[in-house]
Amino acid sequence: MRQSFIEFNNVSFRYGEEHPWVLKNVSFVIYPDEWVAIIGHNGSGKSTIAKLINGLLFPQEGEIIVDGLKVSQDTIWEVRKSVGMVFQNPDNQFVGTTVRDDVAFGLENRGVPRPEMIKRIDSSLTAVSMNDYLLHEPHRLSGGQKQRVAIASILAISPKVIILDEATAMLDPTGRLEIMSTITEVQDKHNLALVTITHDLNEITKADRVIVMNDGKVWLEATPREVFTKKEELQLIGLDTPFVSKLADQLTNLGVEINNQPLSHEELLEELWISHSKM
Amino acid sequence: MDISFENVAYTYQPKTPFEHRAIHDLSFQVSSGTFVAIVGHTGSGKSTLIQHLNGLLRPTQGQVTIGDYQLSSDKKLKEMKELRRRVGVVFQYPEHQLFEETVAKDIAFGPANFGVDQAEIKKRTYEVIQAVQIPEDLLERSPFDLSGGQMRRVAIAGVLAMEPEVLVLDEPTAGLDPRGQKDIMDMFYRLHQEKNLTTVLVTHSMEDALHYADHVIILDHGTKYMEGKPAEVFVKKEELNKVQLDLPEVIQFIFKVEEKFGFRLTYRGQELSELAQELKELIRGADNHE
Structure with a gap:
């Protein structure tokens, strides 16, 4: 059996006794080196999951295991060594006055010796192609560059999982693609688990697995291909399907044979090609 | 109101080491009632442009004309308050600007500032919450108890309550879930038509620009790169790729x-x-x- 890396066992959470449950009896596992996308309408509990994973919040019921440790007040510092988080707005995450200082901050906090620190700063900034910006002020970089520095700061502490909480939402389409290709390259090379919380439908198609949240509960766990076959149900819970799935549905309605729910333009074109050659 | 930019330039912190020319030689015309989309990658000058529309910035060169109001470097506009009432701006993440104790008070804040009387404010409040689809029983609730999508609608209702003739929208769907995005854009489109507004939409979404706008202006490095009907502009693949935009x-x-x-x-x-x-x-x- 595969060893799980993150485990949610019957987790329920609310912000106070007067408040409604944000998560209700949520259970799932995430395996090492897997890319899981978490999607759901605004207020479905996605971001709460991220905050529970690294102990920014604690559940009232159930337990969360990260890398073999039960997340609690006593283990959070150990847990946070293996969990790297990148949030939506990079400006809220900068502490250093230069790019180099900013990456160094997390390492200093963990007492990493200076020679090792220099090595890690260099390699993590190189991984995100920002090694030419060592002495730049983080606040003066473009949105995409800022997010790449935030990712480098995370990489420097060698986490085993990176969580992106709507980390590309504020970027333009080009910036978004750049960040995602940086992240997947890094994930591949360092054998990391990747958890992305996102509304971007095209980003979801590239994940290994999708957890769909609705009203604080796990609504579905499936591959992107399976998820996007459920067009009507997704729309009912405030979500949608990508352009390619929509066009494929329209073609199916017209009697064009499309067998495998396509996830990219190329896959749909291939299906059309097969259909074309059969005639 | 008609909008016109004639050779507009804006420089931040001129004659200092931080001098930064955000827009230059920018000219375009938008006639009243148009839904125009402004598109361009990060740093192309979109935000600087829209801050001229309600006089938050005054051009360092050239002239901006909104209806009968003129903005230029050499003279201060006397009717600035009037311009700001007639040009409503919905900034990015407008829900961050909510601050009142109740939804009703937050919506009333803008019109009260412009001297609208209580009876009229009340009447407008009921109209605008209908327009943004906020149920009446939320009026006495704290805006901070609402969901993200609802908070954004309340913030938008506050802008609409000033009954602007020009509506400026800066990335109005950022951070919303797919259905929330579509609902909000459909709402703006409906308002645009019903109230005969001139709408200026700043967006990263080529899809929205294509779907809702009559006219699109593409900015690059602080000046106009292309403009025209969306269906004509958005087929120019090489030109768009050159300025890092996708089709x-x-x-x-x-x-x-x-x-x-x-x-x-x-x-x-x-x-x-x-x-x-x-x-x-x-x-x-x-x-x-x-």
Whole structure:
């Protein structure tokens, strides 16, 4: 059996006794080196999951295991060594006055010796192609560059999982693609688990697995291909399907044979090609 | 109101080491009642442009004309308050600007500032919450108890309560879930038509620009790069790629169909169902010739 890396066992959470449950009896596992996308309408509990994973919040019921440790007040510092988080707005995450200082901050906090620190700063900034910006002020970089520095700061502490909480939402389409290709390259090379919380439908198609949240509960766990076959149900819970799935549905309605729910333009074109050659 | 920019330039912190020329030689005309989309990658000058529309910034060179109001470097506009009432701006993440104890007070804040009397404010409050689809029983609730999507609607209602004639929208769908995005854009489109507004939409979404706008202006390095009807501008693949913009997905797909099958579909703003029909006919039709 595969060893799980993150485990949610019957987790329920609310912000106070007067408040409604944000998560209700949520259970799932995430395996090492897997890319899981978490999607759901605004207020479905996605971001709460991220905050529970690294102990920014604690559940009232159930337990969360990260890398073999039960997340609690006593283990959070150990847990946070293996969990790297990148949030939506990079400006809220900068502490250093230069790019180099900013990456160094997390390492200093963990007492990493200076020679090792220099090595890690260099390699993590190189991984995100920002090694030419060592002495730049983080606040003066473009949105995409800022997010790449935030990712480098995370990489420097060698986490085993990176969580992106709507980390590309504020970027333009080009910036978004750049960040995602940086992240997947890094994930591949360092054998990391990747958890992305996102509304971007095209980003979801590239994940290994999708957890769909609705009203604080796990609504579905499936591959992107399976998820996007459920067009009507997704729309009912405030979500949608990508352009390619929509066009494929329209073609199916017209009697064009499309067998495998396509996830990219190329896959749909291939299906059309097969259909074309059969005639 | 008609909007016109004539050779407008704006420089931040001029004559200092931090001097930064955000826009330059920018000229365009938008006639009253148009839905215009402003597109350009990060740093192209979009935010600087829209801050001229309600006089938050005054051009360092050239002239901006909004209806009868003129903004230029040499003279201060006397009717600035009047301009700001008539040009409503919905900034990015407008819900961050909510601050009152109740939804009703937050909506009333703008019009009260412009001296609208209580009875009129009340009447407008009921109109605008209907327009943004906020149920009446939320009026006495704290805006901070609402969901993200509802908070954004309340913030927008506050702008609408000033009954602006020009509505400026800066990335109004950022951070919303897919249905929230569509609902908000459909709402703005409906308001645009019902209230005969001039709408200026700043967006990263080529899809929204294509779907809702009558006219699109593309900015690059602080000046106009292209403008025209969306269906005409968004097929210019090389030109757009040069300024790091992508084509809307539907048009990208049409180009790929041409590459693979050798025949061309034309995008005219047709629905997806129509496009599927054309695709089906082309695939079958092409076969008949073989």
